[in-house]
Amino acid sequence: MADRAVTGPGLRADVRVAGRLDAHVEAAAGEVVAVIGPNGAGKTTLLHALAGLVPMDGTVEVAGASWTQPARLVRDRNVGFVFQDQALFPHLSALDNVAFGLRTRAVARPDAEATARGWLARFGVEDLASRRPRELSGGQAQRVAIARALAPEPALLLLDEPFGGLDVGVATTLRVELARHLASYDGIALLVTHDALDALTLADRVLVLDEGRVAQTGTPHDVAARPRTDHVARLVGLNVIREGDVFRSFSPSAVTVSLGQPEGSARHRWRGRVLSAAPHGDAVRLLVAAEPELIADVTPAATTELGLVPGREVWLSVKETAVRTYARSPDRPLPSAP
Numbered sequence: 269m270a271d272r273a274v275t276g277p278g279l280r281a282d283v284r285v286a287g288r289l290d291a292h293v294e295a296a297a298g299e300v301v302a303v304i305g306p307n308g309a310g311k312t313t314l315l316h317a318l319a320g321l322v323p324m325d326g327t328v329e330v331a332g333a334s335w336t337q338p339a340r341l342v343r344d345r346n347v348g349f350v351f352q353d354q355a356l357f358p359h360l361s362a363l364d365n366v367a368f369g370l371r372t373r374a375v376a377r378p379d380a381e382a383t384a385r386g387w388l389a390r391f392g393v394e395d396l397a398s399r400r401p402r403e404l405s406g407g408q409a410q411r412v413a414i415a416r417a418l419a420p421e422p423a424l425l426l427l428d429e430p431f432g433g434l435d436v437g438v439a440t441t442l443r444v445e446l447a448r449h450l451a452s453y454d455g456i457a458l459l460v461t462h463d464a465l466d467a468l469t470l471a472d473r474v475l476v477l478d479e480g481r482v483a484q485t486g487t488p489h490d491v492a493a494r495p496r497t498d499h500v501a502r503l504v505g506l507n508v509i510r511e512g513d514v515f516r517s518f519s520p521s522a523v524t525v526s527l528g529q530p531e532g533s534a535r536h537r538w539r540g541r542v543l544s545a546a547p548h549g550d551a552v553r554l555l556v557a558a559e560p561e562l563i564a565d566v567t568p569a570a571t572t573e574l575g576l577v578p579g580r581e582v583w584l585s586v587k588e589t590a591v592r593t594y595a596r597s598p599d600r601p602l603p604s605a606p
């Protein structure tokens with residue numbers, strides 16, 4: 269394949285979809301980028317635009333080739349996708365589903381089938397090759413869908429919540445299998461996820477979208493440690509507050525909850541009302557309507573003692589030493605491939 273991203277410059281795109289998205293995205297060849305953000309942030313729109321499934325303004329360059337000047341049809345983009353609404357072809361067997369992408373690239377049937385069989389084997393579903401999609405479980409179908417996307421070795425792989433709708437055990441196994449394949453995949457993968465674990469374990473980079481804009485980019489570690497949106501803070505289980513150009517984050521376990529105004533030197537204190545209390549590991553996690561909304565982990569004993577039920581007015585405080593402070597710096601673009 270002429271534009272396979274082996275040593276190419278990766279992905280560089282300016283994607284504008286009227287009223288929905290205005291985002292600059294860069295990724296190096298071989299990188300896995302997790303795309304996270306709240307509902308309606310534009311994650312699916314971004315993937316659809318890159319694949320050529322929705323009209324967009326701007327530019328998309330993949331492995332040194334422009335997909336927008338002139339505009340390429342979906343089938344002429346070297347792209348593989350696993351979308352929730354992009355089901356397997358119901359009338360084709362698992363094998364034919366995986367061979368399909370190769371056949372459309374003019375690979376002869378015996379070669380396409382041999383390659384497809386190899387991909388089914390890699391995902392442990394070779395023995396299901398002759399089954400139709402309706403005869404597969406959700407997890408099996410998703411393995412076939414991922415094998416179908418990967419088989420033509422696309423320069424760009426787009427995965428929209430590939431573990432959505434699967435039960436936790438199946439999702440965990442599939443996450444491990446996908447991680448193994450992504451490690452040796454030399455194209456660029458964009459993975460939309462609502463799961464912090466996916467973002468932290470599968471991705472080299474995280475792209476945070478908020479209201480159709482890029483709110484933050486960085487390594488998973490950096491984004492988790494210094495979240496700049498409430499959504500990411502919640503996703504990684506931190507509180508984040510913004511004071512002008514400075515962000516402060518702190519763990520829910522660093523928050524002290526009391527009924528009376530806290531004494532002592534705690535600089536950060538808030539008054540608020542308990543919205544919810546739910547088990548969280550060995551602790552009880554409180555969501556408190558303060559300014560801003562905060563989370564606090566308390567012991568079950570304290571929960572009972574202080575009567576921390578929804579509606580209860582409380583004080584929250586946190587010591588300065590437990591607070592991480594960081595600047596709201598302009599986001600740097602993602603590095604290009606060497």
Ligand SMILES: Nc1ncnc2c1ncn2[C@@H]1O[C@H](COP(=O)(O)OP(=O)(O)OP(=O)(O)O)[C@@H](O)[C@H]1O
Pocket residue numbers: 287288305306307308309310311312313314
């Ligand atoms: N076909 C469409 N026509 C017009 N607007 C749309 C269409 N699809 C989505 N939108 C709007 O575009 C914005 C981005 O939607 P998108 O589906 O990309 O978000 P998302 O981040 O993928 O959300 P979710 O996590 O809920 O899937 C939303 O405001 C949504 O209402």
